[in-house]
Amino acid sequence: MTFQIRPLSDALGAEVLGGNFKEALTVNEIDELKSAFLTYHLLCLRSDPLSPKSFYQVASYFGTPFMETTRKNWVGDVPEISRLESTYKTQEAKPKDPKFSRRSGWHTDHSFKEFPPKATLLHGHEIPSEAGQTRFCNTQKAYDNLPEATKQQLEGLMGVHSYDTERAPVRAVARTAEEIAETPDVVHPLVRTHDETGNKALYFNSNRTDRVVGLERRESNQLLDTIHERMIEPQYRYDHDWRVGDIVVWDNRCLIHSVNVDYPVGEPRIHLRTLIKGTRPE
Numbered sequence: 001m002t003f004q005i006r007p008l009s010d011a012l013g014a015e016v017l018g019g020n021f022k023e024a025l026t027v028n029e030i031d032e033l034k035s036a037f038l039t040y041h042l043l044c045l046r047s048d049p050l051s052p053k054s055f056y057q058v059a060s061y062f063g064t065p066f067m068e069t070t071r072k073n074w075v076g077d078v079p080e081i082s083r084l085e086s087t088y089k090t091q092e093a094k095p096k097d098p099k100f101s102r103r104s105g106w107h108t109d110h111s112f113k114e115f116p117p118k119a120t121l122l123h124g125h126e127i128p129s130e131a132g133q134t135r136f137c138n139t140q141k142a143y144d145n146l147p148e149a150t151k152q153q154l155e156g157l158m159g160v161h162s163y164d165t166e167r168a169p170v171r172a173v174a175r176t177a178e179e180i181a182e183t184p185d186v187v188h189p190l191v192r193t194h195d196e197t198g199n200k201a202l203y204f205n206s207n208r209t210d211r212v213v214g215l216e217r218r219e220s221n222q223l224l225d226t227i228h229e230r231m232i233e234p235q236y237r238y239d240h241d242w243r244v245g246d247i248v249v250w251d252n253r254c255l256i257h258s259v260n261v262d263y264p265v266g267e268p269r270i271h272l273r274t275l276i277k278g279t280r281p282e
C-alpha cells in the first residue's frame, strides 16, 4: 500500500497521507483512492498547495470535472476549476447571525439540477486562523438508523428541488431571465440509492428542497423538518478543520455539508473547487 488511510471520525471521512499529488498516480493508487472514497464518503488528501492543472488531475481520478455556471470564478487556463474567495474584507461583509448565510445551511451541492454532481473537491490555499470549518453529515447512516415505519413512509416519496425555497432563511442570488429559464424545478427521491454501492441515503437540501410531491404544505414541511433534524444528529457529523494544501473530496450522494461562517474578518480564506459529473438520483 502506498498511502496511509486513517479514519477522521466515527461518522465519515478518512485522511490520506503519503501521496505526492503533483505527480500522476499509478492505476493501483487511483483504485485505492476510489475504493476508500466509497467506504468513507469523504477523503482528505494531505498535500501542498497545487496548481490548477495538478488539482484538475487529482479531480479526474474521481470522475469527470465540469465547468460551473459562474464564469467570473473560472481559473484562466483550466475553466473546470473555480477559485472561490470567501474572505471577509470588511466587518459588514460578515453575517451578524450565521443563520443568515446560505453557506451555513445544510445542503448537497446543486441538487436543483437534473444531474447533480456526484462529488465536490475543495482545495485549501489560504485558511483563516480559526473557525471556517466545512461540516459534513452522513445521510446514509441517518437513513439506516431510521425506524422501519419511517423508512416505509419515505418509500417512493419525491422532493421538489428549486433554485430557491421559502423554507430557507435567506434568499439565493437573483437570477437573470435567461438563468431562470435554465433552472426549472426538478424532482428527486427523498431516499436515493447510491449508483455505485447500492446503499440508500436521505437526499435533502435545506436551501433547495421546497416540498414533497403530493403532500399539503403543512404536512410536507413537517416531514422535511423531521428529515432535516434526523440528518444532522451529532453521531452522523464530522467538522473539517482546514490545513493549507488539504484536498477534500466528498460524495454528494450520501453527505450533506455546511460552513461555519464565523471566521475572522480580514484573514484570507481561498479555495479551488471543482465538481464531478453525476447521474440522475434514483
Ligand SMILES: [Fe+2]
Pocket (backbone or CB within 6 Å): 107, 108, 109, 257
Ligand atoms: Fe456546497
